[in-house]
Amino acid sequence: MKTLLKNAREQKGIKTRELAQLLGIDQALVSKFENGSRKPTREQISKLATALDINFEELMIAWLKEKILYEIGTDDLALKAMLLAEEEIKYNISYVRKSLSKNLQVLLNEIDELKSKLDNFRQFDSYRIKQALELEYTFESNRIEGNTLTLRETDLVINEGLTISGKSMREHLEAINHKEAIDYIKQLMDKNTSLIEREVLAIHNLILRGIHPEDAGRYRKVQVMIKGSTHMPPQPFLVAKEMEDYFIWYEENKSKMHPIVLAAEMHERLVTIHPFIDGNGRTSRLIMNLILLQHGYVIANIKGDYDSRMKYYQALETAQTSNNKEDFLVFIAQIEKESLERYLSIIQPA
Structure with a gap:
């Protein structure tokens, strides 16, 4: 994700200081996002996607992947835990979607x-x-x-x-x-x-x-x-x-x-x-x-x-x-x- 953020910022020609102002955060925090030493919050992901014209879903997936890897690391039981989590996530998503009307x-x-x-x-x-x-x-x-x-x-x-x-x-x-x-x-x-x-x-x-x-x-x-x-x-x-x-x-x-x-x-x-x-x-x-x-x-x-x-x-x-x-x-x-x-x-x- 850090590469994605930096590349998108440079392609837009935006300086870290300017991006920080758009996000309402400190410039040093933007640098930490880009070097991977700090993870943005979910709300900051939304702001980053808008400011840098990055597909929100793509950025969100990259963010969640890193979050998951950080939490489970390389534990031998990680894959088994992921399979169980996958089933529960599918169930929860299905339940939430069914409960919301189209309107x-x-x-x-x-x-x-x-x-x-x-x-x-x-x-x-x-x-x-x-x-x-x-x-x-x-x-x-x-x-x-x-x-x-x-x-x-x-x-x-x-x-x-x-x-x-x-x-x-x-x-x-x-x-x-x-x-x-x-x-x-x-x-x-x-x-x-x-x-x-x-x-x-x-x-x-x-x-x-x-x-x-x-x-x-x-x-x-x-x-x-x-x-x-x-x-x-x-x-x-x-x-x-x-x-x-x-x-x-x-x-x-x-x-x-x-x-x-x-x-x-x-x-x-x-x-x-x-x-x-x-x-x-x-x-x-x-x-x-x-x-x-x-x-x-x-x-x-x-x-x-x-x-x-x-x-x-x-x-x-x-x-x-x-x-x-x-x-x-x-x-x-x-x-x-x-x-x-x-x-x-x-x-x-x-």
Whole structure:
């Protein structure tokens, strides 16, 4: 792979410094990729393929081959282990492909093309753009749950520290808390922290801080019903076990699924368990977006207007009551596609 990278860079007439800028990494790291002393990450492989016009599949195969050889070396039992692994990989691939509809697969392909384009323009990204989009996310996510602050009022509360006349203290706290929760998931993303119970409880604690302090970051102890839904969440004594299974499922599937599907599944599964008295929707959407950000995608911002909210709730209801997640997965994929398109329209040079 190291020869492939170097030859492609030289053929394009790109210097290591220029390639490093395109990838958003140190120049020394590019040199290490080319001399074989350091292996790129999966995300960096995607960026390298785009920047150097290398066939992604060809580069990915070369990367995986080297990764496998590094792990198994020349052990006498390596070939036998490879044969067993081959059968399991074939089974997993077959299972994943069968579980995705043609419509969803087309959407995922379009999303990954958009992400690849976005990766080429990361250098035009800025703190101000992210700040504005995160403000919109806070506004929309709270609006879904009934918060009546406008986008401008949300900005004044978060960034100017102002109090809006006629709006409740809860609505002010929801805006402030959600902004802090976004900052927290960005910290988790930067640290590449795995999703564990402690982090989910910490996110929920931020969401309900000062609103329901006795319930913030704690699983519910009473039975709840979801307004407007026929889905009945599990009894409170089952919540801890359901959440344990939730994290086990994540660990077993996080490397098998497309990140969009994984993020949507983790959202749906959490909100279906409904482990908290309040704040389940906002926490579930934050978990979903943490996973998306960790994989290099952008925040999927579900709008809070009536039509968008109804489509969202209906897709969730179908997933929860008919064991058919297709509508919800497609809904989330479409939201992510639209979010990527908008992000690109903002940062892409004219």
